[in-house]
Amino acid sequence: MQSLPKHGSCFVCGSPNSPGMGVVWYALDDNSIFAEVTLNDAQQGPPGFAHGGASAALLDEAMGAAVWLAGYRVASVNLNISYRKPVPLGQPFKVTARVNERNGKKVTAVGEIRLADETLAVSGDGIFVEAPQLFTGLGTGSRSADEAMEIRGTEK
Template sequence: MTDEVRRLTGQLTGRRRARAEIPAVDEFPGRVRMYSPVTGPGSPLAPPMRVTPDGDGIVGHCTLGIAHEGPPGYAHGGMSAMLLDELMGWACYAAGSPAMTVFLQMRYRRPVPLETPLRTHARVTGTQDRKIFVAGSISTEDDPSVALVAADGVFVRPDPDPDRARTLFPNTP
């Protein structure tokens, strides 16, 4: 058995990808990031979140578990920020401009319960030069009209040099 473990371990320690190299299992522009800590099915931290377009933006559905706990029975505030940061980035991408967060303001209105189906929503609210303004919220699936957490963010499009932009966002025009 020891020999078998060593053989398998050798397979796991093969070539590592370069830091800027996109994993072969990621799908662009399909937005599937295998190891994303929010949406990645290959991440032990991810809820994972199911993301779909929704009229004026993007909607994500997930249920947070004990690994995401802050106060007993509720999500850690950092997890709420991570969910919204990810979804707001997807909203930029869906609007035609991949972008990175430069400002994220959170408003924690009510605690986010664990083991409860959640609905997250994000939409682009405006643009100015390379800046994209985005709003997002987290609610329960049962009561989507009540925002437990709301966020506003500013995202920035990558450098207009297409070669540098493709390093961060492959397969973009």
């Protein structure tokens, strides 16, 4: 398992000293990613629970990180988020994501937030389009696209 690199002042995965969430993503051997996250009052929506936008931001970043790990420099163009249970503040939970498939310049991914008891709280899927010009000069720490698709058993 390897830690994915942080990039600057990203709202979700920027440095722990930034005003963002300070999430650290980890890559698994199957090319999926995960993070253990605990949100605080800065991400509150209803009293004691995370704002839906914070959950959406986590899934957007998780799915995007999984796509980056697969070797693609992308930007999200569509997210579908399903809220099943509220995410409590101050309690750890797990965020996971993986690449689903690639079709031309589009890459799809899926992600989920599970509470400590493994209850599915939020799930999502996203469409990402290659946009390397947006990320020039950024370190990646990714596997090659060929290696990633081989791990997943997916055609390019």
